[in-house]
Amino acid sequence: MTSATAPAQASSAPAAPAAAADDAFTGRRAFAFLIMVFGMFMAILDIQIVSASLAEIQAGLGAGPDEISWVQTSYLIAEVVMIPLSGFLARMMSTRILFTLAAAGFTLSSLACAGSSSIGEMILWRGLQGFLGGGMIPSVFAAAFTIIPPARRNIVSPMIGLVATLAPTVGPTVGGYLSHAFSWHWLFLVNVIPGIGVTVGAFLLIDFDRPNWKLFDRFDWWGLLALAAFLGGMEYVLEEGPSNDWFADEAVAILAVVMVVGGIVSFWRALTRDEPIVDLSAYRDTNFTVGSVFSFVMGIGLYGLTYLYPLYLGRVRGYDSLMIGETVFVSGLAMFIMAPIAGFLSSKLDLRVMLMGGFLLFAASTWMLTGLTDQWDFGELLLPQVLRGMALMTCMVPINNLALGTLTPDKMKGGSGLYNLTRNLGGAVGLAIINQLLSDRQALHYDRLAESVSWSNPEAVSQLSAMGANLAANGITDDRAALAQMVGKVTGQAMVMSFIDVFFLIALLFAGLSVTALAMRKPAPRGGGGGGGH
Structure with missing residues (x-):
């Protein structure tokens, strides 16, 4: 009898952790995750929301044709730097603090974009908006695979996939409608009320992990500088190169050198430090x-x-x-x-x-x-x-x-x-x-x-x-x-x-x-x- 029941008990043992995972995924966490997904939608939407309305922004700010492209470029450069950095920041601050600060900053910088009176102001606030928006995107993917039980991922994965693909696709549509029906200011004002809701909801509901402030003492500031030079330089070269005959343009050539040097230093520090700001070990x-x-x-x-x-x-x-x-x-x-x-x-x-x-x-x-x-x-x-x-x-x-x-x-x-x-x-x-x-x-x-x-x-x-x-x-x-x-x-x-x-x-x-x-x-x-x- 003992030998007969042992296999049955052994076969049922793996179900216990799954049940525990289901119990840990409470209604509070589900609602917190939905709030995070909405925050990610805002951040990804803003990549493309201005693309169809650059002419209206250019006219409203009196910008030159060479300047207006930076409304898009500054956002992309700042965002691409923040996305890989967000992993270290989430471990140091916790998902709750990082997402709350990112959502709050994204909302305030959106308001500042709408109130810009010159192209210089717009580029500055747009860059800050991209940097903070980049802090929200990876957090959602990480949460989906840490707090959500595998049995429920067939519901959550389409939601994340939909946001990641739908937001940039409908961005020009939403932007074109807002600028035609109202004014270009509403490309940014549309973020304010939802952004406040996401900020408050993230602060009150996210409880996925705990901060580890000791990591701040080991923060690799030189690594951050190198990462910004590498990814920022790459984004600039790729954005401006095709329209400026690549290295025939002095700025593109200089940024290409900055990109190469920044890349070498970034990889060196990522591979030699105990706590790199970008952990490449996932590629194993x-x-x-x-x-x-x-x-x-x-x-x-x-x-x-x-x-x-x-x-x-x-x-x-x-x-x-x-x-x-x-x-x-x-x-x-x-x-x-x-x-x-x-x-x-x-x-x-x-x-x-x-x-x-x-x-x-x-x-x-x-x-x-x-x-x-x-x-x-x-x-x-x-x-x-x-x-x-x-x-x-x-x-x-x-x-x-x-x-x-x-x-x-x-x-x-x-x-x-x-x-x-x-x-x-x-x-x-x-x-x-x-x-x-x-x-x-x-x-x-x-x-x-x-x-x-x-x-x-x-x-x-x-x-x-x-x-x-x-x-x-x-x-x-x-x-x-x-x-x-x-x-x-x-x-x-x-x-x-x-x-x-x-x-x-x-x-x-x-x-x-x-x-x-x-x-x-x-x-x-x-x-x-x-x-x-x-």
Whole structure:
């Protein structure tokens, strides 16, 4: 009898920690987590909310064309520095204090942005807003994998994935609507009331861990300076390089040197100090390393397509910011609908197969865009956008679980910062490459098309004559007007062809990487997660 009951007792033993984890995940913690998710939504939304309304901000502040881009760049540079730093700060301050201070500072800097009277003030407050917003994003990912039992992650993971992908996608839509319906000030004022609620809720409800103030005595100030030089320099070079002929621009060249020196010092201090501000030990986990590669490529696809759709609609179709927002909103709607489906699938399918399927679906949606013409409108873009939204959610849920699900709790905070950093860096690198490709390929296609548009080409001569006749019927008799119209047509076609080239390469990248998902291992269900690192 004893021998018969022993195995039964042994087999039921692993369920005890899981039950304890469920008991530790109280209603208070669930509500605290929802507040954190909303704070993360605000921070990620603000990356793109101004992108469609820079012209309105430029006019309101009297800024020059070279200055206005810094409204976006200052936010991105500051945020990318804070994201990896947040892991150390969360261990030192605790999640509660870090998130509360970040939310409060984000709210106050949003108010200051709205009250800016010059471009200098706007850049300063926008940078502070990005730095503090970056403190909220990794905390949510870390909390999801430390306080939430594995059995409930199929509900939570889609929520996080939805926020991480939906916020930057709908940012231009929200920004375009606010600036049209009210004024550009509301791009920032919209954060104030929710920000106060997030700050108060985080202070009262978050109880996941305890501060370790002794870490302050071991804070690596030189490491922080090197990290800021490395990531800040990289972000600047990637943002400004494509439009300034890269190293031909003195500022880009100097910042590139700063980036290299900062990178060498950052890695040296991270690998030699007992308490580095950026802990790279999470990369010893194969899943985390491969997952970070997927996260990097996800950043290229997420931010790249969020950039390319509005760029096509604005440059080729001549849409204003509100019309662009209304057109690209489809992807956000598809993500919202797909989120619960992705959660259900993650509990039924092998996550590696689901991730591979999501990347292939994203590749298919982008491949459809290789048939682009200068006449494509909402109808033609509808299916690619829907499939893209579905693909992003199908990718994001398994990639989060696979990359972070095998990390030990003590590596979770630092790993979460690094994981989010790779997505942002993927976006920055992707946008730099995309802009360079668009410029180079447009010039190449223009030269090739111009070779065939000559007086020896009967079709070209016929079209030029038709343009001249049409202009003459409207009272324009200058022969140069028809030539200018022909140049504009060739330029437009070259631009569309450059878009097609970029879409083809993105589709190829996602399709090629998809098979790498099989190199990861499926996280084994484990019962931890309730303690939160007390």
